[in-house]
Amino acid sequence: METGDGRGGGAEEEEEEEEQVMSEVHLGCPPRFSGLYVSRFSFSSRPLGPSAGSDGGECSGVREQVAASSSSCGSPDAVTVDEDGDLVLDRRRNRGRSDHVLTVQHGITSSLRSVGLQVWKAALLLTDFVLHKSFTSSEFNGVTAIEIGAGTGLVGLALARVAKKIFITDRGSDILDNCLANVQLNSSMLKFDEAKACVRELDWKMSWPPPVFKCDSSDPSSKYLWYTSEIEAAEKATTLFAADVIYSDDLTDLFFSIAKKLMSHGAEKVLYLTLEKRYNFSMDELDVVANGYKHFRSFFTVQDESGALDDNSCRPDFVGEQMDLAEVPQYIREYDRGKDLEMWKIMYNPNPE
Template identity: 35%
Template sequence: MSCDSPIPDQVLSDVHASLPSTPASLGHADLSESRFCFKLPKSIANLGREEDLTLYNCKHMEHLHHATSGRSEGLKTCSERTNDAYQYDEDGDLVLKRAATEEQPRKCIITIVHKMATDLSMVGQQVWLGALLLCDFILHYSALFEGCSVLDLGAGVGLTSIVAGFMAKTVFCTDHGDDILKLACMNVERNRHLLPTSSVQVREIDWKADSFLKTDFKESSSLLEPYRLTDGDVDMLCSCSIILAAEVIYDLELTDAFFCLLYKLLLKTPTKIVYMTVEKRQLFTIADKEVVSPAYEHFRENLEDLCGIDEGPVRFVCSQVNTSFPQYFEYQRAKELELWKIETIFPHG
């Protein structure tokens, strides 16, 4: 065996390291499937099919049924159960008590097909904690997204685009590369029942090429045919009022390209607001002989440069968002996980 071509280092998201995944029944051995159960805020109604909402408690209820039924021997009488911590009905079934004034939260399920461990260049094919934080933000502040157009940059497998699609009128789920765009398309279709009134479009945007912002964008050979932007797409994309980006900060060159693209988009009217998550990942390097966070530090430098730009009367304002809002997805929300807001201030009139 030749050792001339070393195997690239593999990275695994904390999401997939802690949550169970099953092989996807798609004929692809390298794909996995995860079911993300999450609570629905009261502000979102009529979402999901009844069978999907029931699946969340299915396993738990099967366990209770197995523990309290099908056993004719050894069952206590009703009088013997009066002192138990749990109460049972005449058939021996467990009686679940619920507070009359407390409304149980509705739950929903999103099914995501993804890859497990990948090399660094393919990490978009996994789900990361920043995507779950951004989903929590979208769910809690759902009124901000109602009826609007959303651009999701570096959307990966499409989780945040799907959640934004619960409320938004149109969502552009964008990334670069055939494999990742196919995964995003697959996931949008698998969760189409959650998007009855919205349009989630999977499109390709290469951050290093701004041809889609020009009139000759169709001549770019780098755009993949199934995901190529149309003239109408470009007009709608540039008029989006909200831009999302979940954990796209991990490579210095890509970070520069991201902020360059963001700058061009923010200069276009109408006013846009960017919500992006970033995790401050620390590492120890022999060269620095200390713990550093180069990707995060480079992100902050780009953020400061953007806020320092003065395009005449146009200003860019950046602020860190307080992440104490409720958690709807199940994950560990660490202090290293941050949410940032960027907006353009245009002159009045």
């Protein structure tokens, strides 16, 4: 679900005062649980049947979860719950299709400023896309990529299985610490070298290249600064990923600002972006609208399947093509796609006519 806000968390006392939000993905978690949790998302090399796809059918799987402390990823006893938070006995588990497991430490609820601690549907969709490509083609084999607003780092973890290097980026020590914990939780299970999954701070408000690493024992967050060699590698990246980073106009402005900085340096890059349209009643428009969606669409010219562009007279710096979700099979069992997810392939257009 990745965070998307690129700004990180605030002080604990501010967190307590702010309104809490919860991802629909976490509806099966035990109610009234506070702190970090570990969920295990199962998948195999074969996609699920159509009942678990984008037609809104409910997933039949259950989610294994364990409580986790904020300072470590210990291994307490596992607890399995169904969608209502009720205990599922071991004899009811169905592991027949689950060849692999993504283990993700996350919060069940958070303030808006720390939504990167939760898992969101759009991140699971983008992870499905990465898994599909890795199982059916060599497109992402040996790729260098950047995940922007990574949140829990779910997409980057899936890509690390086949990539040469994946930079998992966000901002805020709480979110970055959690990303690093998830890399450590999954490297052995998914069989990738932890050095391939590089957790780094990327502040959308800052210029590119970002500040270079300087050893500072008084600042624990300095370990997330970039090395010069990493900046050079990131500029050679050919693929960017972002999930659920579109939910306010201000953040959308910042997101496309950092996307332009990254895509205008070094190798030609393609951005794969997933989002969930969230509807609310607007007093200004006296209608139900998806927050931030219209503003998001203003940043790029739409290209159809034939390659033709729409008649957007302002000719933005990006060209986008909406992808057909029917061509992205569902591999991860523990979520229902519903009807409000979208996926876009976006290219940088340095010379709009």
